[in-house]
Amino acid sequence: xxxxxxxxxxxxxxxxxxxxxxxxxxxxxxxxxxxxxxxxxxxxxxxxxxxxxxxxxxxxxxxxxxxxxxxxxxxxxxxxxxxxxxxxxxxxxxxxxxxxxxxxxxxxxxxxxxxxxxxxxxxxxxxxxxxxxxxxxxxxxxxxxxxxxxxxxxxxxxxxxxxxxxxxxxxxxxxxxxxxxxxxxxxxxxxxxxxxxxxxxxxxxxxxxxxxxxxxxxxxxxxxxxxxxxxxxxxxxxxxxxxxxxxxxxxxxxxxxxxxxxxxxxxxxxxxxxxxxxxxxxxxxxxxxxxxxxxxxxxxxxxxxxxxxxxxxxxxxxxxxxxxxxxxxxxxxxxxxxxxxxxxxxxxxxxxxxxxxxxxxxxxxxxxxxxxxxxx
Amino acid sequence: xxxxxxxxxxxxxxxxxxxxxxxxxxxxxxxxxxxxxxxxxxxxxxxxxxxxxxxxxxxxxxxxxxxxxxxxxxxxxxxxxxxxxxxxxxxxxxxxxxxxxxxxxxxxxxxxxxxxxxxxxxxxxxxxxxxxxxxxxxxxxxxxxxxxxxxxxxxxxxxxxxxxxxxxxxxxxxxxxxxxxxxxxxxxxxxxxxxxxxxxxxxxxxxxxxxxxxxxxxxxxxxxxxxxxxxxxxxxxxxxxxxxxxxxxxxxxxxxxxxxxxxxxxxxxxxxxxxxxxxxxxxxxxxxxxxxxxxxxxxxxxxxxxxxxxxxxxxxxxxxxxxxxxxxxxxxxxxxxxxxxxxxxxxxxxxxxxxxxxxxxxxxxxxxxxxxxxxxxxxxxxxxxxxxxxxxxxxxxxxxxxxxxxxxxxxxxxxxxxxxxxxxxxxxxxxxxxxxxxxxxxxxxxxxxxxxxxxxxxxxxxxxxxxxxxxxxxxxxxxxxxxxxxxxxxxxxxxxxxxxxxxxxxxxxxxxxxxxxxxxxxxxxxxxxxxxxxxxxxxxxxxxxxxxxxxxxxxxxxxxxxxxxxxxxxxxxxxxxxxxxxxxxxxxxxxxxxxxxxxxxxxxxxxxxxxxxxxxxxxx
Numbered sequence: 002x003x004x005x006x007x008x009x010x011x012x013x014x015x016x017x018x019x020x021x022x023x024x025x026x027x028x029x030x031x032x033x034x035x036x037x038x039x040x041x042x043x044x045x046x047x048x049x050x051x052x053x054x055x056x057x058x059x060x061x062x063x064x065x066x067x068x069x070x071x072x073x074x075x076x077x078x079x080x081x082x083x084x085x086x087x088x089x090x091x092x093x094x095x096x097x098x099x100x101x102x103x104x105x106x107x108x109x110x111x112x113x114x115x116x117x118x119x120x121x122x123x124x125x126x127x128x129x130x131x132x133x134x135x136x137x138x139x140x141x142x143x144x145x146x147x148x149x150x151x152x153x154x155x156x157x158x159x160x161x162x163x164x165x166x167x168x169x170x171x172x173x174x175x176x177x178x179x180x181x182x183x184x185x186x187x188x189x190x191x192x193x194x195x196x197x198x199x200x201x202x203x204x205x206x207x208x209x210x211x212x213x214x215x216x217x218x219x220x221x222x223x224x225x226x227x228x229x230x231x232x233x234x235x236x237x238x239x240x241x242x243x244x245x246x247x248x249x250x251x252x253x254x255x256x257x258x259x260x261x262x263x264x265x266x267x268x269x270x271x272x273x274x275x276x277x278x279x280x281x282x283x284x285x286x287x288x289x290x291x292x293x294x295x296x297x298x299x300x301x302x303x304x305x306x307x308x309x310x311x312x313x314x315x316x317x318x319x320x321x322x323x324x325x326x327x328x329x330x331x332x333x334x335x336x337x338x339x340x341x342x343x344x345x346x347x348x349x350x351x352x353x354x355x356x357x358x359x360x361x362x363x364x365x366x367x368x369x370x371x372x373x374x375x376x377x
Numbered sequence: 378x379x380x381x382x383x384x385x386x387x388x389x390x391x392x393x394x395x396x397x398x399x400x401x402x403x404x405x406x407x408x409x410x411x412x413x414x415x416x417x418x419x420x421x422x423x424x425x426x427x428x429x430x431x432x433x434x435x436x437x438x439x440x441x442x443x444x445x446x447x448x449x450x451x452x453x454x455x456x457x458x459x460x461x462x463x464x465x466x467x468x469x470x471x472x473x474x475x476x477x478x479x480x481x482x483x484x485x486x487x488x489x490x491x492x493x494x495x496x497x498x499x500x501x502x503x504x505x506x507x508x509x510x511x512x513x514x515x516x517x518x519x520x521x522x523x524x525x526x527x528x529x530x531x532x533x534x535x536x537x538x539x540x541x542x543x544x545x546x547x548x549x550x551x552x553x554x555x556x557x558x559x560x561x562x563x564x565x566x567x568x569x570x571x572x573x574x575x576x577x578x579x580x581x582x583x584x585x586x587x588x589x590x591x592x593x594x595x596x597x598x599x600x601x602x603x604x605x606x607x608x609x610x611x612x613x614x615x616x617x618x619x620x621x622x623x624x625x626x627x628x629x630x631x632x633x634x635x636x637x638x639x640x641x642x643x644x645x646x647x648x649x650x651x652x653x654x655x656x657x658x659x660x661x662x663x664x665x666x667x668x669x670x671x672x673x674x675x676x677x678x679x680x681x682x683x684x685x686x687x688x689x690x691x692x693x694x695x696x697x698x699x700x701x702x703x704x705x706x707x708x709x710x711x712x713x714x715x716x717x718x719x720x721x722x723x724x725x726x727x728x729x730x731x732x733x734x735x736x737x738x739x740x741x742x743x744x745x746x747x748x749x750x751x752x753x754x755x756x757x758x759x760x761x762x763x764x765x766x767x768x769x770x771x772x773x774x775x776x777x778x779x780x781x782x783x784x785x786x787x788x789x790x791x792x793x794x795x796x797x798x799x800x801x802x803x804x805x806x807x808x809x810x811x812x813x814x815x816x817x818x819x820x821x822x823x824x825x826x827x828x829x830x831x832x833x834x835x836x837x838x839x840x841x842x843x844x845x846x847x848x849x850x851x852x853x854x855x856x857x858x859x860x861x862x863x864x865x866x867x868x869x870x871x872x873x874x875x876x877x878x879x880x881x882x883x884x885x886x887x888x889x890x891x892x893x894x895x896x897x898x899x900x901x902x903x904x905x906x907x908x909x910x911x912x913x914x915x916x917x918x919x920x921x922x923x924x925x926x927x928x929x930x931x932x933x934x935x936x937x938x939x940x941x942x943x944x945x946x947x948x949x950x951x952x953x954x955x956x957x958x959x960x961x962x963x964x965x966x967x968x969x970x971x972x973x974x975x976x977x978x979x980x981x982x983x984x985x986x987x988x989x990x991x992x993x994x995x996x997x
Contacts, residue, residue, distance in 0.1 A: 143390045186401070188393040245419040245427025258431060283420040290409055297405055301398050313394050317401070324405050328412065335415050 073363030089133035095122035144188030251282030443593030446620030471532030554582020555667035593620035626655025638977035702919035705827035769825025843959035906979030918970030919946030947974035
């Protein structure tokens with residue numbers, strides 16, 4: 002029945018419609034991604050000091066990422082489910098490999114040199130963890146039982162701890178939340194949630210004990226940035242000045258004095274939102290937030306429309322993680338969250354996170370466009 | 378266990394998931410609202426506060442440039458210094474109408490269009506708030522003119538600064554080199570923090586080779602500025618550390634004699650202190666005035682320098698590669714003795730040409746009719762080619778290569794300058810690799826008289842001569858004697874490591890005796906320089922072919938074009954029994970080594986040894 006209706010729909014569509022169907026692309030999602038990318042180039046040009054090389058490099062990266070997204074969108078989600086365990090195992094194995102023999106980059110072990118290119122296994126695990134958890138929870142009927150929760154918890158904890166040990170707090174947080182989101186969508190009981198919240202709160206001092214010095218500094222700085230204005234608090238103070246001085250309408254494109262005068266560190270990467278806020282003001286920020294929320298809403302819509310447990314949990318988790326990305330980055334830049342190294346998704350300068358994010362959107366598109374072909 | 382889909386209650390699952398998605402969506406909206414509230418707080422409520430902070434309370438870190446080290450010659454005479462000059466600088470950020478300001482300045486100070494263009498390029502590279510120079514080296518009149526109207530030019534100011542100056546100009550253009558404005562390529566490789574306030578960097582010569590030492594460490598000042606970016610107060614200053622002063626082994630008097638001695642000829646002269654390896658003179662003619670490069674050479678002059686047939690920018694002493702000609706013969710003779718393929722007393726007959734068995738081609742001697750029957754001494758003194766054809770043939774190319782390589786031919790001398798050439802010392806292996814051809818015996822012959830593939834730089838020739846004079850103790854040429862800080866202490870002597878070529882003393886003495894006879898015997902090719910000295914000079918003339926004479930023709934100097942005339946070469950060291958100085962001279966198209974190149978070396982040796990003997994006499 003349903004198959005027929007959909008094919009009738011296609012008949013009404015033009016050649017473009019057929020083409021897009023063939024390509025397995027989701028138009029609303031694609032539109033959102035393109036709009037955000039356009040904003041990214043605009044603000045990178047300004048924050049990067051009008052350097053076309055930065056833009057070209059970013060264009061090449063997003064080109065590669067878009068191709069990967071299109072390839073993934075083509076693959077039947079059934080295949081993702083089939084290879085979930087394998088991909089996850091490879092990811093965890095590579096994380097261990099990184100810890101054992103990874104290259105030292107920026108004082109943390111994150112990279113694996115594969116000869117041809119360098120590879121960050123923690124990026125791959127951002128996608129394979131929700132895949133694994135979704136696969137695991139879809140074995141049995143929902144909501145998950147206590148035993149399943151324990152298993153899923155272990156599946157999440159393993160990569161999270163491995164990444165936290167690198168140490169890369171930001172990525173560990175994203176991986177943990179992607180897995181947690183999958184459990185939440187599976188119908189985790191509220192009682193359990195409250196238990197976890199209480200436990201986590203009591204575990205904070207323990208966590209503090211295991212933190213590296215620079216991580217503690219970040220937290221302390223977050224709590225009281227003014228205590229060290231020229232040192233550790235510098236990032237946050239300068240970033241708040243940038244955002245605040247932007248006002249409602251901003252200083253105009255390329256008008257950021259904070260970034261242009263080098264007051265704002267990491268203005269092209271983690272702190273790019275401050276430049277955006279300074280140049281485009283509150284109006285620009287709200288536009289950007291609306292765009293992000295629109296993309297996330299589409300993701301959740303895709304999740305609700307999905308036809309089986311695995312794709313549903315995976316889609317929901319990917320969409321929610323995207324929001325965590327946005328929230329953690331903006332939250333840290335505007336000074337309501339501690340500074341952890343999370344880029345502003347699709348806007349910050351950098352290749353690896355771009356590839357992972359678009360890979361996630363490729364999977365979402367695959368889930369949405371392959372619906373009728375799923376074996377039921 | 379894996380597929381228990383049947384048991385699932387699909388409808389219940391749908392319900393759970395939909396409700397969870399809704400909760401997630403509400404959570405997302407709530408958190409986004411939180412972000413919005415914070416943004417509103419920062420950008421509306423706190424806007425004025427933060428805008429004031431952004432505008433008014435800049436703490437600027439100003440980089441303070443270090444003073445570049447001074448370069449002295451061996452007697453403490455300044456070869457490169459820093460002299461105070463005034464420049465006109467603009468801060469684009471503070472200028473409302475740049476085009477108007479530039480137009481008015483152009484009218485006031487009669488600035489050429491080219492300078493304005495240059496400035497526009499420079500301005501685009503720098504940040505808007507940095508002070509960028511429009512005019513360098515303003516004269517007093519220009520300073521006075523601008524000072525009178527300064528209030529009408531906000532954002533434009535006169536700055537005093539130190540500018541590099543080379544008092545000997547032309548004489549030191551290649552060896553000391555010069556500094557020039559940092560270009561975009563250099564900007565990427567230089568440490569950005571150190572060069573923030575430095576506008577110049579060494580481009581060639583010592584200035585380039587010792588850039589890191591000469592530059593020093595920049596300091597910085599934390600300056601509090603107001604909304605107009607005017608400095609209010611300096612909070613903290615870290616003084617820059619001036620670059621090291623360099624004391625060269627170069628003697629500017631000898632350098633002058635060398636450069637001016639070349640006279641009308643292009644060429645190079647290198648003189649080395651045999652005892653230390655210190656380079657006393659390293660001249661390449663023609664030179665050029667390095668000073669215009671410091672403050673921006675104009676396009677026309679630069680174009681002329683670049684396109685001139687004489688290639689004044691080309692350091693011939695370091696990078697010029699010439700056939701050594703007969704100056705190679707003493708080394709060949711020594712090789713023959715060391716490999717025991719020849720005895721110094723054995724006589725050979727020179728009919729004026731040499732033929733390989735079964736080959737018609739005649740390898741000719743420079744002397745038509747030949748030298749008759751001669752032994753090694755006469756062969757060197759008269760520079761008999763046939764003697765050395767035979768010697769080369771008995772040595773074989775591989776032995777020749779192995780022996781000459783020890784004297785530093787075919788490799789860089791390792792002097793403390795950038796861009797040295799290696800020359801070329803041919804071998805069978807080289808020819809197979811470079812040309813994919815096998816080696817012919819005829820090529821061994823001409824290698825024996827310093828022709829053919831062999832190419833040497835004047836520096837290599839001087840170094841090999843010094844090593845020969847040193848009886849096999851290898852001389853490593855260098856220019857910097859020591860580094861010193863501004864109070865002239867804390868010197869850093871350069872590391873010296875010496876290698877030795879094992880040579881039989883009587884073999885070396887035989888060759889040196891012949892070289893003495895080149896200068897002091899009645900038939901010697903360089904006898905002109907022997908007059909009026911109370912010590913002996915050992916030398917060897919050379920003539921390097923530029924133009925190949927056909928089999929049945931004779932080389933006639935007066936008949937052929939100047940550009941095709943032979944290069945004149947001369948190597949020498951003195952005093953022969955206690956060698957102090959080694960010299961190599963190459964005069965391009967000079968014709969004969971004896972008449973053109975030798976007198977230059979003679980003058981340098983006289984001057985150097987005259988001074989040292991005067992000094993020792995004074996000491997007594």
